[in-house]
Amino acid sequence: MRHFTNVKDMGDLHVALQEALEIKKDRYKYVELGKHKTLLMVFFNSSLRTRLSTQKAAMNLGMNVIVLDVNQGAWKLETERGVIMDGDKSEHLLEAVPVMGSYCDIIGVRSFAHFENREDDYTEKILNQFIQYSGRPVFSMEAATGHPLQAFADLITIEEHKETKRPKVVLTWAPHPKALPQAVPNSFADWMNEADVDFVITHPEGYELDPKFVRGAKVEYDQKKAFEGADFIYAKNWACPGVTRPEDYGKILSKDMSWTVDAEHMSWTNNAQFMHCLPVRRNMIVSDDVIESPRSLVIPEAANREISATVVLKRILEEIG
Numbered sequence: 274m275r276h277f278t279n280v281k282d283m284g285d286l287h288v289a290l291q292e293a294l295e296i297k298k299d300r301y302k303y304v305e306l307g308k309h310k311t312l313l314m315v316f317f318n319s320s321l322r323t324r325l326s327t328q329k330a331a332m333n334l335g336m337n338v339i340v341l342d343v344n345q346g347a348w349k350l351e352t353e354r355g356v357i358m359d360g361d362k363s364e365h366l367l368e369a370v371p372v373m374g375s376y377c378d379i380i381g382v383r384s385f386a387h388f389e390n391r392e393d394d395y396t397e398k399i400l401n402q403f404i405q406y407s408g409r410p411v412f413s414m415e416a417a418t419g420h421p422l423q424a425f426a427d428l429i430t431i432e433e434h435k436e437t438k439r440p441k442v443v444l445t446w447a448p449h450p451k452a453l454p455q456a457v458p459n460s461f462a463d464w465m466n467e468a469d470v471d472f473v474i475t476h477p478e479g480y481e482l483d484p485k486f487v488r489g490a491k492v493e494y495d496q497k498k499a500f501e502g503a504d505f506i507y508a509k510n511w512a513c514p515g516v517t518r519p520e521d522y523g524k525i526l527s528k529d530m531s532w533t534v535d536a537e538h539m540s541w542t543n544n545a546q547f548m549h550c551l552p553v554r555r556n557m558i559v560s561d562d563v564i565e566s567p568r569s570l571v572i573p574e575a576a577n578r579e580i581s582a583t584v585v586l587k588r589i590l591e592e593i594g
């Protein structure tokens with residue numbers, strides 16, 4: 274694997290899962306692989322889990338790690354070509370990216386959707402500039418439309434905790450005070466569609482995810498019906514994806530608190546286990562009692578981010594030799 278931006282880069286998911294479980298048993302097994310190799314992590318947005326778990330993964334593989342928080346201490350970057358740079362941006366991405374590439378062997382990029390222009394977000398303009406101009410393998414640490422390291426960790430978590438061979442997995446929208454990207458639900462759908470699960474998506478009308486990610490998944494607008502028989506409830510807020518009404522892209526269409534996952538919602542399920550990628554706003558997305566219950570997987574799910582990142586970095590290191 275050279276770049277890692279979506280589920281297709283991973284190949285056979287059964288093989289990927291076996292590799293993940295093998296690494297989980299002995300996370301230093303490949304500690305020689307990354308010797309004298311440097312990972313650069315570039316953050317345009319905040320992070321707790323991705324920052325720590327990806328650095329830990331690189332250390333599991335014996336790599337050196339450098340981190341750049343673009344908004345804290347670096348020059349403000351222009352991303353548009355042809356702009357007369359007489360504003361507050363001191364440097365262009367077209368110089369900054371190859372310079373970053375010259376100091377490392379692999380680059381991880383976190384760059385959320387801007388919600389200004391759907392086309393720019395959905396063509397992954399920023400991530401693709403890193404792929405095109407850095408000269409290095411690039412992986413997504415959550416880009417505009419995907420968060421594949423999270424979805425891979427989610428898949429590992431489901432594999433470890435499933436109580437039936439083919440569990441019913443429900444992705445549910447939940448309310449949130451701020452407009453959030455579609456990266457997490459897009460990638461979750463991307464991966465669940467390839468996994469051995471019965472996958473259902475539920476959200477209020479207007480929140481339809483991009484068909485490129487939904488593919489054949491069942492969409493049920495009645496949250497209660499969707500939850501019936503569920504083995505896993507995966508909650509997440511996202512802002513309007515602009516599929517049915519492009520002019521609504523990035524807007525909050527609903528803050529309907531009847532979608533908040535609480536004990537009553539969980540009682541509609543097959544004693545489901547609760548998942549969320551974190552960070553989560555309690556009593557907006559999920560009630561205190563559900564997230565604290567023994568059926569909540571949020572902590573092991575976050576812990577598996579170290580494992581998904583170790584597999585991804587291992588595969589890239591094997592490719593570059």
Ligand code: AN0
Binds near residue numbers: 453455457551552
């Ligand atoms: C981000 C999002 O929803 O994409 C990151 C989640 C991993 N969440 C927030 O900005 C709160």
Ligand code: CP
Binds near residue numbers: 319323
């Ligand atoms: N789940 C996740 O990616 O968390 P951070 O935003 O804290 O990295």
